[in-house]
Amino acid sequence: xxxxxxxxxxxxxxxxxxxxxxxxxxxxxxxxxxxxxxxxxxxxxxxxxxxxxxxxxxxxxxxxxxxxxxxxxxxxxxxxxxxxxxxxxxxxxxxxxxxxxxxxxxxxxxxxxxxxxxxxxxxxxxxxxxxxxxxxxxxxxxxxxxxxxxxxxxxxxxxxxxxxxxxxxxxxxxxxxxxxxxxxxxxxxxxxxxxxxxxxxxxxxxxxxxxxxxxxxxxxxxxxxxxxxxxxxxxxxxxxxxxxxxxxxxxxxxxxxxxxxxxxxxxxxxxxxxxxxxxxxxxxxxxxxxxxxxxxxxxxxxxxxxxxxxxxxxxxxxxxxxxxxxxxxxxxxxxxxxxxxxxxxxxxxxxxxxxxxxxxxxxxxxxxxxxxxxxxxxxxxxxxxxxxxxxxxxxxxxxxxxxxxxxxxxxxxxxxxxxxxxxxxxxxxxxxxxxxxxxxxxxxxxxxxxxxxxxxxxxxxxxxxxxxx
Numbered sequence: 001x002x003x004x005x006x007x008x009x010x011x012x013x014x015x016x017x018x019x020x021x022x023x024x025x026x027x028x029x030x031x032x033x034x035x036x037x038x039x040x041x042x043x044x045x046x047x048x049x050x051x052x053x054x055x056x057x058x059x060x061x062x063x064x065x066x067x068x069x070x071x072x073x074x075x076x077x078x079x080x081x082x083x084x085x086x087x088x089x090x091x092x093x094x095x096x097x098x099x100x101x102x103x104x105x106x107x108x109x110x111x112x113x114x115x116x117x118x119x120x121x122x123x124x125x126x127x128x129x130x131x132x133x134x135x136x137x138x139x140x141x142x143x144x145x146x147x148x149x150x151x152x153x154x155x156x157x158x159x160x161x162x163x164x165x166x167x168x169x170x171x172x173x174x175x176x177x178x179x180x181x182x183x184x185x186x187x188x189x190x191x192x193x194x195x196x197x198x199x200x201x202x203x204x205x206x207x208x209x210x211x212x213x214x215x216x217x218x219x220x221x222x223x224x225x226x227x228x229x230x231x232x233x234x235x236x237x238x239x240x241x242x243x244x245x246x247x248x249x250x251x252x253x254x255x256x257x258x259x260x261x262x263x264x265x266x267x268x269x270x271x272x273x274x275x276x277x278x279x280x281x282x283x284x285x286x287x288x289x290x291x292x293x294x295x296x297x298x299x300x301x302x303x304x305x306x307x308x309x310x311x312x313x314x315x316x317x318x319x320x321x322x323x324x325x326x327x328x329x330x331x332x333x334x335x336x337x338x339x340x341x342x343x344x345x346x347x348x349x350x351x352x353x354x355x356x357x358x359x360x361x362x363x364x365x366x367x368x369x370x371x372x373x374x375x376x377x378x379x380x381x382x383x384x385x386x387x388x389x390x391x392x393x394x395x396x397x398x399x400x401x402x403x404x405x406x407x408x409x410x411x412x413x414x415x416x417x418x419x420x421x422x423x424x425x426x427x428x429x430x431x432x433x434x435x436x437x438x439x440x441x442x443x444x445x446x447x448x449x450x451x452x453x454x455x456x457x458x459x460x461x462x463x464x465x466x467x468x469x
Contacts, residue, residue, distance in 0.1 A: 015050040016093060016112050017119055019057035023089040026062065026377060033062060033377050048256050056212065056254075060100060061092045062376035063210055066184040067153070068095045074167055075135040087125055090116050094133045099140055100155060106137055139164055148203065154182050156211045158203075175199060183210045188384050189369065192419070208448035213373040216451065217249040217260075217268040218276055218299075220334050221306050224267045232261045243450075245280065247306075248273040266334040271299045272374070273451040275416075277443065278363065279303035281458050282412040286311040288358035291404060293397055295341075296323030298330040300363055300414075305336040317342045317352050355404035359411070362401045364394045366415035366422050370445065370453025375416075387421065394426045402434045405461045410440065414456040418447065423455035436462050 018040060025036050037058055041051055061068065072091055076083065083091075090113060097109035110133050117125040141162035145152055150166035169177035176194060180187040183206030193202050217240075219226040226247055233240040238260065239252030249268070257263065257270055279300050284290045286309045295301045295316035304314055316339050318324045324341040331339045344350045367390060368378035394415070401411045413430075415422050423444065431437055440458040447453030 013119075014112070015046060015053040016057065017116055018044060018046065018050075018054045019061070020086070020089055020093055020116055022054070022058045023061060023093070024086055026058075027085055027089075032375060033058060034375075048259060051256055052254050056101070057093060057096065059212065059376055060096045061089070063373065064096060064100060064184045065092060065380070066181055067210075068092045068099070068184075070167060070181045071095055071099060071136060071139065071153075072132065075132050075139070086120060086122075087117075087129070090129060091132055094129065095136055098133065098136055099153060099161070102155075110134065110137070139167070148178065148182065150178075154207060154210060156207060158207060179203070179206055182206065184379070185209065185372070186379055186382070189379075189382075205447060209372040209379075211373065213272075213371075214451065215251040215255075215257075215270065216243065216272050216276075217251065218271040218303060219247045219249060219268050220266055220302075221247065222310055222335050223265060224262065229262065229267055232267070236261045243273045245273050245276045247303075248276055264333075269299060269302060269330060269334060271303065272371075274370075274445040274454050275299060275452070276303065277445070278361070278412060278414040278454075278456045279307060281414075281441070281443070281456050282307075282359050282361055282410065284308050284312070284359040288312045289355070290314045291352055291355065291357040291360040291401070292316045293352055293360060293362045293401055294318065294364060295327050296320060298327035300361060301327055301339055302330055302334050302336050304359075304361065305331070305338055306334075308338065310336060310338055312338055314339045315342050315353055315357075316340065317344050319344050319346045351400055352404060356406035356409070357404055358406060358409050360401040360405055360409070362397050362411060362413045364397050364413065364415050364422075364426075366390060366394070366417040367419055368416050370418040370447050370455075371416045373447075374452060387419065391421055391426060394422060395429055398426060398430045399434060402430065402437055402459075402461065407436075407461055408463045410458055410460040411437075412456055412458050414454065416452065416454045418444070418453045418455070424457070427457045427459070431459070438462060 022036055022040055026033050037055060072095055094109060094113035097104050098106055114126050114129045117123060117129055141164050143162040145160045145162060146158055148171045150168045150170045151163040152160035153163055155161050168182050171178040176187055176190050179185060179190045179202055219229045226242060226249060229249060230240055238255055241250050241252060243250050262268060284304055284307060290304055292301045292314055296318040301314060301316045316327050321343055324343060328341055344352060367382045368375050372379045398413050405411055413427060417423060431439060437459045440460055442457035445454045
């Protein structure tokens with residue numbers, strides 16, 4: 001067992017080795033890759049460039065897993081079950097660099113990936129890795145096109161790389177299979193989207209979810225305004241621009257977040273612009289009593305505190321102590337002092353505090369179908385049967401919130417999903433079951449225009465109960 005630990009530590013001493021280590025850990029745990037990656041990067045001595053490469057490799061392989069497998073399978077004579085998990089992930093790692101990460105010289109990508117076998121104490125696998133990846137280089141053409149085809153591999157921004165032979169499904173004859181394979185999306189989800197959105201929009205969504213997502217910062221108004229933050233970034237030579245939301249800053253360069261000016265001082269936190277709109281929709285007043293029913297990892301919780309000028313009280317609920325600790329750690333960095341963590345033991349059927357509350361946020365667990373680029377592993381976890389269970393839970397959470405809201409108070413329900421039954425379907429069902437609630441406003445964010453996809457709805461509770469009017 002000690003030998004295995006030493007080998008695992010050795011393989012994590014390079015960018016590609018650490019990426020392989022994270023990919024293997026993603027197979028074994030139910031955590032989001034961001035959490036695993038942050039933990040591993042926090043204990044490595046790799047420099048900034050290698051950290052960025054590690055992150056890009058991990059996210060890229062997870063985003064395009066099915067696409068990489070479609071390229072690799074014709075080149076492997078063994079059955080998939082006969083290829084060890086570490087070897088499959090190493091092949092995917094090499095294939096991603098060769099086929100999709102074109103800024104890395106092919107000889108470097110091939111050599112460094114093959115050497116991972118020796119780092120893992122499996123030198124006998126070097127020949128297999130080398131043979132398969134060299135075969136892949138012969139499959140990859142140098143020409144590019146702007147039209148989908150069975151021999152056209154989507155890269156990014158509407159561009160396709162020609163293959164020397166057809167290995168993808170024919171898009172005209174098998175549109176669902178092509179989109180699912182070429183963009184590495186669940187076929188059942190593609191089938192839903194084709195019916196709702198049509199072919200052209202599905203292609204656009206495919207490219208959006210297959211590409212690195214923009215990185216957004218939310219300026220912390222307790223510490224700094226957005227103009228000052230943009231000035232500090234510019235002085236540090238970091239490209240950034242203001243977003244539509246008054247606290248939003250979009251980074252134009254690939255950077256390490258912890259090395260940005262003002263990180264330790266709590267000038268900002270990472271949050272997509274779409275997610276910022278959720279807190280602003282609730283707009284809790286300073287001094288008010290607020291419930292955040294699903295608080296972890298804390299981005300929206302701390303935004304509510306900033307909007308309240310750190311005055312009042314926020315009860316931050318979650319079912320996981322470790323994730324609640326993450327919320328409080330973020331609060332400390334941002335200078336937020338009004339958040340109180342509250343562990344909800346789901347196995348005991350515990351519910352949030354009774355209230356009443358002036359404002360409540362229900363950022364509900366969901367399919368994550370609007371953020372598949374940012375949370376790439378979600379596309380492989382969610383199954384059609386899960387949708388019903390999620391909707392049941394979402395309705396329950398929103399009804400609990402309605403019961404805890406004071407007359408005249410408001411609740412915002414939000415998800416990272418673009419599926420109607422998780423969004424407007426849940427809201428309409430709860431409105432029908434709880435006549436004291438009224439819908440104020442709702443918004444659906446379309447993925448890639450310009451940020452993540454998602455949904456929010458703001459409801460308020462009548463001052464005078466309709467049941468007794």
